[in-house]
Amino acid sequence: MPTPSQQAILQEMGYTFWRFRDQGSGSRKQTAEEVAPPVEEASAVPVVEPAPVARPVAAPTVPLEDAPLHNDRAAAIARMGWDELTRAVRECSACALCERRRQAVPGVGDTAADWLFIGEGPGEQEDIKGEPFVGQAGKLLDAMLAAIGLARGHNVYIANAVKCRPENNRTPHAEEMAACRPFLLRQIALLQPKLIVLLGKAAVHSVLDDDQALAKLRRQPLHFGQIPVAVTYHPAYLLRNLPEKARAWEDLCRAKKLVEAG
Ligand code: SF4
Numbered sequence: 001m002p003t004p005s006q007q008a009i010l011q012e013m014g015y016t017f018w019r020f021r022d023q024g025s026g027s028r029k030q031t032a033e034e035v036a037p038p039v040e041e042a043s044a045v046p047v048v049e050p051a052p053v054a055r056p057v058a059a060p061t062v063p064l065e066d067a068p069l070h071n072d073r074a075a076a077i078a079r080m081g082w083d084e085l086t087r088a089v090r091e092c093s094a095c096a097l098c099e100r101r102r103q104a105v106p107g108v109g110d111t112a113a114d115w116l117f118i119g120e121g122p123g124e125q126e127d128i129k130g131e132p133f134v135g136q137a138g139k140l141l142d143a144m145l146a147a148i149g150l151a152r153g154h155n156v157y158i159a160n161a162v163k164c165r166p167e168n169n170r171t172p173h174a175e176e177m178a179a180c181r182p183f184l185l186r187q188i189a190l191l192q193p194k195l196i197v198l199l200g201k202a203a204v205h206s207v208l209d210d211d212q213a214l215a216k217l218r219r220q221p222l223h224f225g226q227i228p229v230a231v232t233y234h235p236a237y238l239l240r241n242l243p244e245k246a247r248a249w250e251d252l253c254r255a256k257k258l259v260e261a262g
Pocket of ligand 1: 093094098
């Protein structure tokens with residue numbers, strides 16, 4: 001069973017627990033006290049239902065060196081270091097999202113991180129504070145990180161598909177994500193993380209250029225170049241769809257195994 005502190009974190013994510021009626025060895029019988037997904041210790045192998053019969057799906061592979069550099073701007077961004085990149089994001093006016101932002105939100109975290117989490121775009125709080133995932137969705141993301149033994153800023157970098165807030169928190173348009181993609185590509189190239197975790201459809205679209213449903217992609221072996229990619233739900237979506245938290249937990253456990261294997 002998770003420790004009391006882990007239970008608090010997982011309960012914040014919306015989990016309830018199974019209990020073992022018989023803790024003895026051998027053919028232990030497990031009884032569900034509540035109809036809820038089983039939760040093991042954060043570092044343990046997750047207990048998940050059998051995977052569906054896998055249909056072969058082409059894993060998108062876009063080697064970084066082959067990423068499209070459509071123009072001089074993209075080529076220039078592809079040569080930037082962290083400081084120059086941050087400055088360029090803050091001063092950028094390459095798409096219409098610059099017109100209403102308070103400030104651009106480049107990204108935050110450990111620039112030598114193994115884990116790169118990519119969301120959709122800044123919301124109101126992020127636009128005010130200049131940091132990704134600082135509103136309610138950010139609190140849930142922090143709880144998700146804690147549940148797998150991670151913390152913002154320690155071995156974790158957090159970025160978004162677009163760096164400026166779309167008005168009313170709408171989904172960024174394809175052309176906006178395309179304009180911002182060189183920044184994201186450069187962040188990936190500078191970080192060279194062990195794993196990219198894509199939070200939601202916009203991030204999947206931006207990084208993998210894939211429009212399939214998340215439910216289809218979640219369990220697929222995906223890569224960006226040589227870097228493994230895990231796909232799960234955006235925390236803002238999870239706040240509105242509590243039952244999906246169980247699937248997000250499964251995704252995070254799978255992601256943790258990928259990093260440990262890397
Ligand atoms: S969203 Fe990206 S491309 Fe558009 S203005 Fe902001 S930083 Fe530039």
